[in-house]
Amino acid sequence: MTEKREIPDWEELYQKEPVEKLPWFYEEIDHDFAKALTQWNITAGHILDIGTGPGTQAIALAKMGFTVTATDISETAIEKALLRSQEMDCQVDFIKDDILNTQLDKTFNLVLDRGCFHTMHSEQRQDFIKAVYNLIEPKGYLFLKCFSHLETREEGPYRFTPEEITSYFASQFKIHSISQSVFHGTHEDFPKALFCVMEKV
């Protein structure tokens, strides 16, 4: 059985730390997201960024012309992300929301998860997948980035093999690709990641 990993108290973390110092802070659009948007010819529509944290990905997508809603369980993360978007004169609908008990009542063309699923304990994962499934339009996409089983550092979130991702998601999503990648951020040595493109069936 996999050891239970220590997941931060998110609100405490965002109150204590400047977001620019967090390991996942990355101002540019995630390269895997950018490539996949082109590959799947997604040029417009309503995107949901789950676990948006500093909001950098949501802001980058809004600047590209998408309509963006972005949620996080931490109120402080949402406040800081909103401030960042206002400073950049950029429109994103930032909402405090726990994906495991989501109050969102819309569906989206594309849901992004850059580092939220991999913070879920095993007993939370089915609820997470069900919630995400319900938030995506039929034939909409899920872009998911998580730590890869190839990542060896001790600390941090859960890691997954492509087979594990397939076993979690394949009953509800068509899995188009799962590729080995990295998690860009403030670590000198970028953590190894999986990048997954899935379609709601």
Ligand SMILES: C[S@@+](CC[C@H](N)C(=O)[O-])C[C@H]1O[C@@H](n2cnc3c(N)ncnc32)[C@H](O)[C@@H]1O
């Ligand atoms: C590794 S960080 C990634 C942040 C952001 N996606 C990025 O790439 O910069 C994970 C984020 O998921 C959020 N999170 C954790 N559990 C959540 C939940 N149940 N509902 C919504 N957000 C959650 C955390 O507050 C944190 O901001």
